[in-house]
Structure formats: C-alpha cells, structure tokens
Amino acid sequence: MAAIDLPFGWDRPYRYGQAFAALSLGEPGTEELFNTALTHGLLAIAAATIDGHPARVPGRQPSASVLLRDLVGAFGEADGVCLVPNGAADVPNPFGVFGDDYKPPVETVVRTGLLAEALKVADAARHGSGPKGELTEQHVAALEDLDAHPALRSIGDARRDRDWSDGTAADSQELGRAADYLEFLPEDEIERRVEQAPSSPAAPDYFDAAAIQACPVCGYETLIPTGGDEMGYGITAGTCFVCSYTRSEDAAHDLQSSAEFRRLWERDHD
Numbered sequence: 001m002a003a004i005d006l007p008f009g010w011d012r013p014y015r016y017g018q019a020f021a022a023l024s025l026g027e028p029g030t031e032e033l034f035n036t037a038l039t040h041g042l043l044a045i046a047a048a049t050i051d052g053h054p055a056r057v058p059g060r061q062p063s064a065s066v067l068l069r070d071l072v073g074a075f076g077e078a079d080g081v082c083l084v085p086n087g088a089a090d091v092p093n094p095f096g097v098f099g100d101d102y103k104p105p106v107e108t109v110v111r112t113g114l115l116a117e118a119l120k121v122a123d124a125a126r127h128g129s130g131p132k133g134e135l136t137e138q139h140v141a142a143l144e145d146l147d148a149h150p151a152l153r154s155i156g157d158a159r160r161d162r163d164w165s166d167g168t169a170a171d172s173q174e175l176g177r178a179a180d181y182l183e184f185l186p187e188d189e190i191e192r193r194v195e196q197a198p199s200s201p202a203a204p205d206y207f208d209a210a211a212i213q214a215c216p217v218c219g220y221e222t223l224i225p226t227g228g229d230e231m232g233y234g235i236t237a238g239t240c241f242v243c244s245y246t247r248s249e250d251a252a253h254d255l256q257s258s259a260e261f262r263r264l265w266e267r268d269h270d
C-alpha cells in the first residue's frame, strides 16, 4: 500500500505543542523539552514566512539559535523583540467565537533576546558546561508566545491530548538527545551516512511494507523502520541511521493518530 502523502515538516506544530505541554519548570528533562519545543516551533515559523529557507526542504535542519538569527535577518529586531507577520492565510475569526468585531493578531511576538538567553541556560544544563542558571517563567512565556503564529496554534490541542500516552513526552526528550548527538557529526560524516543508510543490515528491502522515512531531527530520509505502519501514513517506529533518533512504538502510534486527525480536519475544512 502506498503511504498517504504528508508534506515535509507537517509534524512540527504537533512536536512544538506536545513538548511545550509536557514541560514543567524544575522537573528533570525540562531543558530538552524546552529545546525541542523551541526548535520545532521556530522551524515551522521560518518555513512559513521566509522564502527559500532550508526549513522548507528535506536535508540538514538549522538549530534554534540559527533560526532566531534567520528571523531577525528577515524581519528585524528592536529591544530584543522580532515581530513576524502572521500572513494572509490566518483564519480571521475561527468558528466566530471571538465576536463580530474581533481582529486577529497581524504578527507574532518572537522575544529573541529572552529565547536566546533561555537556549544558553538550557544548553549549559544539558551539557554540564557554561553559565549556570535556570529556565524561568519568562522564558516559558516567550516560548508560548510563538503559538500565536498560524503555522503553530497547537498548544491547546496538545494540552487536551495529554492523556494520550507517556510515549509522547519521552519522544520529546529523545528528539533533544538526538539533536545533541547530531552536533558531534562533521558534515562529511553526515553525507557518508545518508549515502550508506539504504545499505544498513536493518534497512527494509523492496518488498517490505514500511519504507525508510524522513527523520524529524536531522531532516534526511534515513529513519529505518522497526515496526508496522498501522494506518498507512508511512509512519512507523524506527531508528535514524544518521543521528540515532529512535522513534518508539508509542511515539509512532501517537504520530499516526495525529496524522489521521489532520487528514480528517482537512477533509472537513475543504
């Protein structure tokens, strides 16, 4: 069965929302969740707003700090704030719930200063180096501000979904771990692994039901399946040959459900 087509990066709002809903200041792993939410939130916004940005196409994806610089480069910055236009695609008044004279926000406030500071704090905690500090309510509020962009708007859904599975929170941590590992690989080693992925002893052969998939961390088609594709979206458990990201059965199931929800929503809103 041919997999149902999903555009590159379709899962970023889901990853941003899930990681945000799972994070809790002072709890272990908060820094990974913060980094995962910020990276996927900024990838979605940069892809939606900057022509020709690398986040629009498969391949190595920029880090959160590079994405902040790219947004500032495209839209400017004043007093540690970058205002990113929400674009004409915004829903003017979803379901009419805001009353007749409601005007949607025309831009999203990206607090580049606070978010860059939060990244430094989170990196120091994750790598055990650099300036000591803790993530604060202000950092979390700046992360939540990104949800105003139409490319995201996913925190509400993520909060309602919290009882789905613990696998989603664990997956958000795993995304952060693999992103850290990817930083250790030089460019030529990444290219070598991309070429070698189909030769892995674990790679599927032509007759297998599940194919190699795009990896949400490194952006290459190098996620080798280790489980079944229950719903036909081409989404399975698996391990990435480049960055070592491992998607669990639980995480694959949640992602399949999210893809199904997205397809039904789009069908009903055409």
Ligand SMILES: [Zn+2]
Binding pocket: 215, 216, 217, 218, 219, 220, 222, 240, 241, 242, 243, 244, 245
């Ligand atoms: Zn990968």
